[in-house]
Amino acid sequence: MARAGFGPTYVKRMIRMNSIRKGLLGGSRFWLTVFAAGYVVRWSGRVTKRGEMPVRFSEPLAPGETLLVRHIDPRRESA
Numbered sequence: 199m200a201r202a203g204f205g206p207t208y209v210k211r212m213i214r215m216n217s218i219r220k221g222l223l224g225g226s227r228f229w230l231t232v233f234a235a236g237y238v239v240r241w242s243g244r245v246t247k248r249g250e251m252p253v254r255f256s257e258p259l260a261p262g263e264t265l266l267v268r269h270i271d272p273r274r275e276s277a
Contacts, residue, residue: 214236221229259265 213232217229217233217236219229220226221231221233
């Protein structure tokens with residue numbers, strides 16, 4: 199049995215649906231502004247790529263040492 203709750207996901211979904219229904223389709227300026235603000239927030243999150251940072255490794259090389267950088271494709275590694 200599914201739990202009916204008012205968590206953050208539910209609130210975001212209801213705001214998004216209201217902004218589409220009342221703003222884009224209904225013509226309400228307030229909800230159209232809410233829709234635009236939500237779209238800008240989603241877009242900026244994708245552009246800035248928030249989340250896990252790339253792996254960084256720093257170590258000085260001694261004279262005569264070399265560094266090999268290689269990409270291993272995860273799709274080919276599992277096969």
